[in-house]
Amino acid sequence: MQTLIAGGVVVSATGSAPAEVLVEGERIVAVVEPGTQLAESIAEGADLVVDATGKLVVPGGVDAHTHMEMPFGGTRASDTFETGTRAAAFGGTTTIADFAIQRRGESLRRSLDAWFAKADGQCAVDYGFHMILSDVNDQSLAEMDDLVAEGVTSFKLFMAYPGVFYSTDGDIVLAMQRAAAGGSTIMMHAENGIAIDVLVDEALARGDTAPRFHGLTRPERLEAEATHRAVELARVTGAPLYVVHLSASGALEEVVAARDRGQNAFAETCPQYLFLSDEDMARDGFEGAKYVCSPPLRARHHHDALWRGLRTNDLSVVSTDHCPFCFKEQKELGREDFSKIPNGIPGVEHRMDLIFQGVVRKEITLERWVEVTSTTPARMFGLYPRKGVVAPGADADLVVYDPRRRQTLSAESHHMAVDYSAYEGFEITGGVDTVVARGRVVVSGGRYTGARGDGRFVARGLNQYLL
Amino acid sequence: MQTLIAGGVVVSATGSAPAEVLVEGERIVAVVEPGTQLAESIAEGADLVVDATGKLVVPGGVDAHTHMEMPFGGTRASDTFETGTRAAAFGGTTTIADFAIQRRGESLRRSLDAWFAKADGQCAVDYGFHMILSDVNDQSLAEMDDLVAEGVTSFKLFMAYPGVFYSTDGDIVLAMQRAAAGGSTIMMHAENGIAIDVLVDEALARGDTAPRFHGLTRPERLEAEATHRAVELARVTGAPLYVVHLSASGALEEVVAARDRGQNAFAETCPQYLFLSDEDMARDGFEGAKYVCSPPLRARHHHDALWRGLRTNDLSVVSTDHCPFCFKEQKELGREDFSKIPNGIPGVEHRMDLIFQGVVRKEITLERWVEVTSTTPARMFGLYPRKGVVAPGADADLVVYDPRRRQTLSAESHHMAVDYSAYEGFEITGGVDTVVARGRVVVSGGRYTGARGDGRFVARGLNQYLL
Amino acid sequence: MQTLIAGGVVVSATGSAPAEVLVEGERIVAVVEPGTQLAESIAEGADLVVDATGKLVVPGGVDAHTHMEMPFGGTRASDTFETGTRAAAFGGTTTIADFAIQRRGESLRRSLDAWFAKADGQCAVDYGFHMILSDVNDQSLAEMDDLVAEGVTSFKLFMAYPGVFYSTDGDIVLAMQRAAAGGSTIMMHAENGIAIDVLVDEALARGDTAPRFHGLTRPERLEAEATHRAVELARVTGAPLYVVHLSASGALEEVVAARDRGQNAFAETCPQYLFLSDEDMARDGFEGAKYVCSPPLRARHHHDALWRGLRTNDLSVVSTDHCPFCFKEQKELGREDFSKIPNGIPGVEHRMDLIFQGVVRKEITLERWVEVTSTTPARMFGLYPRKGVVAPGADADLVVYDPRRRQTLSAESHHMAVDYSAYEGFEITGGVDTVVARGRVVVSGGRYTGARGDGRFVARGLNQYLL
Amino acid sequence: MQTLIAGGVVVSATGSAPAEVLVEGERIVAVVEPGTQLAESIAEGADLVVDATGKLVVPGGVDAHTHMEMPFGGTRASDTFETGTRAAAFGGTTTIADFAIQRRGESLRRSLDAWFAKADGQCAVDYGFHMILSDVNDQSLAEMDDLVAEGVTSFKLFMAYPGVFYSTDGDIVLAMQRAAAGGSTIMMHAENGIAIDVLVDEALARGDTAPRFHGLTRPERLEAEATHRAVELARVTGAPLYVVHLSASGALEEVVAARDRGQNAFAETCPQYLFLSDEDMARDGFEGAKYVCSPPLRARHHHDALWRGLRTNDLSVVSTDHCPFCFKEQKELGREDFSKIPNGIPGVEHRMDLIFQGVVRKEITLERWVEVTSTTPARMFGLYPRKGVVAPGADADLVVYDPRRRQTLSAESHHMAVDYSAYEGFEITGGVDTVVARGRVVVSGGRYTGARGDGRFVARGLNQYLL
Helix, strand or coil, X not given: CEEEEECCEEECCCCEEECEXXXXXXXXXXXXXXXXXXXXXXXXXXCEEXXXXXXXXXXXXXXXXXXXXXXXXXXXXXXXXXXXXXXHHHCCEEEEEXXXXXXXXXXXXXXXXXXXXXXXCCCCCEEEEEEECCCCCHHHHHHHHHHHHCCCCEEEEECCXXXXXXXXXXXXXXXXXXXXXXXXXXXXXXXXXXXXXXXXXXHHHXXXXXXHHHHHCCCHHHHHHHHHHHHHHHXXXXXXXXXXXXXXXXXXXXXXXHHHCCCCXXXXXXXXXXXXXXXXXXXXXXXXXXXXXCXXXXXXHHHHHHHHHHHHCCXXXXXXXXXXXXXXXXXXXXXXXHHHCCCCECCCCCHHHHHHHHHXXXXXXXXXXXXXXXXXXXXXXXXXXXXXXXXXXXXXXXXXXXXXXXXXXXXXXXXXXXXXXXXXXXXXXXXXXXXXXXXXXXXXXXXXXXXXXXXXXXXXXXXXXXX | CEEXXXXXXXXXXXXXXXXXXXXXXXXXXXXXXXXXXXXXXHHHHCCEEXXXXXXXXXXXXXXXXXXXXXXXXCEECCCCHHHHHHHHHHCCXXXXXXXXXXXXXXXXXXXXXXXXXXXXXXXXXXXXXXXEXXXXXXXXXXXXXXXXXXXXXXXXXECCCCCCCECCHHHHHHHHHHHHHXXXXXXXXXXXHHHHHHHHHHHHHCCCCCCHHHHHCCCHHHHHHXXXXXXXXXXXXXXXXXXXXXXXXXXXXXXXXXXXXXXXXXXXXXXXXXXXXXXXXXXXXXHHHHHCCCCCCCCCHHHHHHHHHHHHCCCCEECCCECCCCCCCCHHHHCCCHHHCCCCECCCCCHHHHHHHHHHCCCCCHHHHHHHHHHHHHHHCCCCCCCCCXXXXXXXXXXXXXXXXXXXXXXXXXXXXXXXXXXXXXEEEEEEEEEEECCEEEEXXXXXXXXXXXXXXXXXXXXXXXX | CEEEEECCEEECCCCEEECEEEXXXXXXXXXXXXXXXXXXXXXXXXXXXXXXXXXXXXXXXXEEEECCCCEECCEECCCCHHHHHHHHHHCCEEEEEEEEECCCCCCHHHHHHHHHHHHCCCCCCEEEEEEECCCCCHHHHHHHHHHHHCCCCEEEEECCCCCCCECCHHHHHHHHHHHHHHCCEEEEECCCHHHHHHHHHHHHHCCCCCCHHHHHCCCHHHHHHHHHHHHHXXXXXXXXXXXXXXXXXXXXXXXXXXXXXXCCEEEEECHHHHHCCHHHHCCCCCHHHHHCCCCCCCCCHHHHHHHHHHHHCCCCEECCCECCCCCCCCHHHHXXXXXXXXXXXXXXXXXXXXXXXXHHCCCCCHHHHHHHHHHHHHHHCCCCCCCCCCCCCCECCEEEEEEEEEEECCCCCCCCCCCCCCCCCCEEEEEEEEEEECCEEEEECCEXXXXXXXXXXXXXXXCCCCC | CEEEEECCEEECCCCEEECEEEEECCEEEEXXXXXXXXXXXXXXXXXXXXXXXXXXXXXXXXXXXXXXXXXXXXXXXXXXXXXHHHHHHHCXXXXXXXXXXXXXXXXXXXXXHHHHHHHCCCCCCEEEEEEECXXXXXXXXXXXXXXXXXXXXXXXXXXXCCCCCEXXXXXXXHHHHHHHHHCCEEXXXXXXXXXXXXXXXXXXXXXXXXXXXXHHCCCXXXXXXXXXXXXXXXXXXXXXXXXXXXXXXXXXXXXXXXXXXCCCEEEXXXXXXXXXXXXXXXXXXXXXXXXXXXXXXXXXXHHHHHHHHHHXXXXXXXXXXXXXXXXXXXXXXXXXXXXXXXXXECCCCCXXXXXXXXXXXXXXXXXXXXXXXXXXXXXXXXXXXXXXXXXXXXXXXXXXXXXXXXXXXXCCCCCCCCCCCCCCCCEEEEEEEEEEECCEEEEECCEECCCCCCCCXXXXXXXXXXX
């Protein structure tokens, strides 16, 4: 089966030019100059021609941070691997990297297998796993190398959530030493959870139980502090560090300082930190609960700092931290106590569209949009050149994107299994036209044309930014 | 005429993968996955197949800073456009951007035409021009827009060389305002020449006339100071700034600070600042004169800072500042007075090889090598996607590079028209195998197979990093 | 003649305690614990007892930056040495350091003698001189050492005012080298006047002639730039640097960076930069002219940065840059052209009171008030321990300050010879009760009890912060 | 009883001048200009005249960090309050602030009382207490205010020594909140003990048991990290912070950054970090054990940074962290395991002399010597103007210091109760001539003339640098 994506402008991380993309089976086999004799002969032979005239052809998005079906405080994230990855496909994301969670007392092997089982045969798009280390001990440290060998090459630690995922600085040193030796990358949730929990307890004791106190008890300096600490521990151990969901200028400055001195320190931010703010968390009644995530949404002035970080590459990636909980029954668990609100915001479907608004508003170039949403996460997490690029030999993960389309985001129309949208009513310029996932058209004309189980596990290599 | 580059690994700024590159006429028309049916049928139809097995296929180098035939202190740079561009081709550089010089009292138009005349019909590879503004006045300011329209989109100013190229801070403000309005980029030679000339006069008055005093009278803080000043004037006027031939850590810190805050500030360094040092300038007798350039070679500890800058993208480009003067009769003009030594070091031929040593020594990745020597200068100076990338539609400027070849640099063997090599005896791993320039094989098997005049003027667009 | 200041709390730069101060002739001869037998016997023998009960006793203020009778654009500052120093005395300042100005083409000797002549026999309080170098050449450089020998130990250079006071960076290097060798301190007006003059010309050409354009054409980045440059030139030459009238956070950051690395770099700010703003310059009609000085008044947010700098000792001194021009006939010279408004604001009388508001508002401690207005300028300009401290052996320059007095500043009531007050209507807590200058009560009960010529020239030593 | 210190030059934190100091009973009652009639009549009436001709008269030293008789790992520091304070007196230190230690499970009250009991009637010089919080809980937090009321106004926390003194970041937040409310100052041992203990365990497991591994397992980045964290927690809570025994440039940079932004953050260093190095810890055999303290001695290049910090006031105080353990039987506890070596270096006797070498070598001015060893610690810990200054009303704590004396430090001649000197053989310029403690000559002619119990507890006020 040969499919030709014709007439579009192919955008890469470095530039844009008209080109025809020939797909054979699951792979891109050629990129060809339009109007040449070769292009014409290829078009004639193609089984299917997708007309991309007037549109952009970009590598499928790579969302490096999702939590499908994640257990949290007695409930679990409302999107399954099936519904979540289908929503991803609708939004132009053709690969996700989800987090398998080690249970305390359980081996990495067993924990990871549970995640394999959840995802197997369910996904609309390809998926990889990062592994959350919640129980650093001799056995789990030893297992890290095994996981690297089978394509799980990044390990997440938490400086927050004492008693749940929290790792001590000693645990972090041990895991980082192992990562440094094995070449894997340490992902860090950088908030000083020990200090935060004191502030949370004090707030609750004062009767400050509304959602906005979630933010007030997690001040940005405690994210900056933890980010600095993570950077220093990585420096002492020599481990590559990737700071997840960076939300504020203070933490960004720490990453900037580390990168300026040449340390292998990287960071992602998420759409919610670029578009939403503490004002959303302070909405009337219990509405603010919809916006409760950690780190919390920050004051608006941080938006500028984060967009600048995306421009300067101090923020290398935009992921979603997709972790949806329904307002009804899930977010409501925290009506009387903000600390019981499940943390997370749905977003896997909207990442490409939201970040494209940065192009529209001239915050970033078109090329940078492709880079932060696809090319860099693919390189960072060992998926390139299979993912993240429109080039022969790559998986045929392609998005035909219409830069002129207008749409309004809404829970009414989105495909995520959650009963509200954090972006309800947002007016968007641009939109996905057609999505090809490993050679198959899975979204076209606003309809899903793929099948459950199209997506497969991808074993990942090491971070390609390292020397 | 169809040429196929087959069997190699194509390296881009973002990654590497095996691919066949089909050239038709002057352009790349397709990039194809090897081993596919399509690849085979293309190979059959090709007029010429270049075997790149075991080798890298990279976009032709772009050297954004050369001075062919440049007049300096009564003599002129020893390479003509003919000899200099041929040497460039030997070294894998298929595009140069040379500096046309406005003479004081002369219009930009007339000065530029003189450079067009020098280069026309002489060049082995494509060439563009930057324009040096040495006489900022109402007329020359007005002409800037005209030059942009015909593809001369960058203007160089000097904070050094009072009485020759020197611009006052007022001149700089005026030129930057015009550049900001028109979208062009200001290139800056950032050394405080006013302060330096005092130090030079004092040294000569003391009888300190040897070559090494060239360096001692141009301390790195006076480069850092000027860099800071250039950055601030660019900030006040909103102009894009590109600092040429950055030589030292102090100046780099100023660029880092500007980039950290999101300013459109960029910098290049040159191979001489990465491999040579003040010790070379202090060689016995008059040998040091071979190493006299401005800014001067610095202490060795700066090398680490500059390589780190290349890694972190605080240094975006490596150019050569190729400006050769023979030791005999030219450098010798300064035997009794270092200030009369023509400033400049030959290097256009060795840039790709020297920077590849950074890959060998694990200072930078293979992709970064391509980026700093080709892709970024092409994007920075408005040549992309015609130059700087292996993609359909691009000019077929291609280098087949053998990463395992061993060679020793020497004046005996180089092709530049200069009687010494600043890198005499350097052992290099890697070397150019075949060079294709706009579709034509111009270097093969160590022999030049092109012709004078193959290279044409390329009108350049604006800096593509700007929003 | 013995005078005892009894009953007050003596405040020094390090602390406060009740003490009696015994003055004999022109000097302090003893500081004694109150209530002791010794104190009682001294009180009995004293010719005069000044009752300081409930009040502070502080060393007389040292204003290190005044311009009495200064010629400027065809007119001259409206305060003579007589009126200006009397106003100083009213405000608790018992020593000034004024600027003698070298005329272009004239020797330092001759220029200085002219200033000696102006001040001789006129002053109410002691005075020293700094020397403005407007014509750096072999002769004036040679004269620097002579001036140091006679107690003129600081030399001011201008990076602004091309054609008037402006020194090139080369001139600055030469003067700094001489200062470094001789131990004197270089004072710097740090604004990039060359760039500013381009902006001024452009504004006038656009018809933007109102006072507020004075500020808009002197953006704070051009003060920061010049400050950085001054710091770097001082670093290259090894000269001690004192930045005068620092007005904004950007310039302050440059001083902070220099001081953090241990460079001998110091800075003063002035009350106008702590209390007034660009809004004053933008007042209706031509009112803004009253607030025209250079550097210009800045946006209000700089106030916080400057107070912080005073707290952290990154700003070491508060001087006034007292340079009064009457609104009528003087400021009015610039009605049609802001560049013709004489630059300067009257203030010598109000410095102690205005900075005391920082104590009232808890911006600085009481001790820091004494330090920045008296002790540090005395140490910085080689007057300590003769000035700047309440200790035996020191000149009996003393102020009895009433911390509870309330007053309203106004041209109606001030003693400066100028027809307006930049602080008209300011409500002040605190006020001068009694002033003793070299042993003589010169202000008491709001009346002047001294005589013209009481003040004498003080030969100054070198900066005491240097090693 | 009246004593006159005559003929000397009195040095304060701001300057130096000849003056006679009259002591009556325990206090200074007058400071008088020499040669005046008053001076002569006082001299006649004095019971005792101490001839300070050719010598310096300085306020008695204040050592803000000692650990007399401190329990540590089953042994205790070898100096009792009696021997330690007598040694202090010999070295010109007339006030110490020692650390009372809260035992886990014990109230502050009871713990403090134990320390009162140890010191009562034993001391040669005055003493105050800081309180170490090792068990942060509701009761101990509540007791903090009580201690402030009785003159124990500073509380020390440890980020190191898990299981012993260690406080979690949550504990730190709680204690800082209380300090911010009550005005007391938090003192911090800033090393990341959690991470360090992992490195220690790894070293021991590898068989790396020699003293030098003490240093290698406590890398300076883990001091810098903890310092940053302490600064951030202080910023979040608003508490004044005083970092004890800062040893390295990285930690210093964190303090500099905090101070630059105006935070109430202060730091001390100790003589051992200015004069000794990791090379001492690596001495042959077990000799290195003599130099084991925490933070450990650093590489020599840190010395420059620390002296610079003292010059710039980023380091405000020099204390000793005097904590002596004999080599025999005490240090020897760690022969087989560096982690069992009691941590600490003797030094209370040598602080004034060692820091005076900074004056000799022109690292700091004479005034700064007085400031960092006496005036600032007195102001920082609420002892001024009773201590830290030569002024009427102050306690008559005075040192006549001979700047020309030569001495060699040695265990043979020192007065501390410890069997080795960390400074054995150091050649010193300068030395204590006479020491007056609260009006009584306690050291004279190299002999101790005081008596056990001369020293009394001094209730301290709050930090005087706060607003």
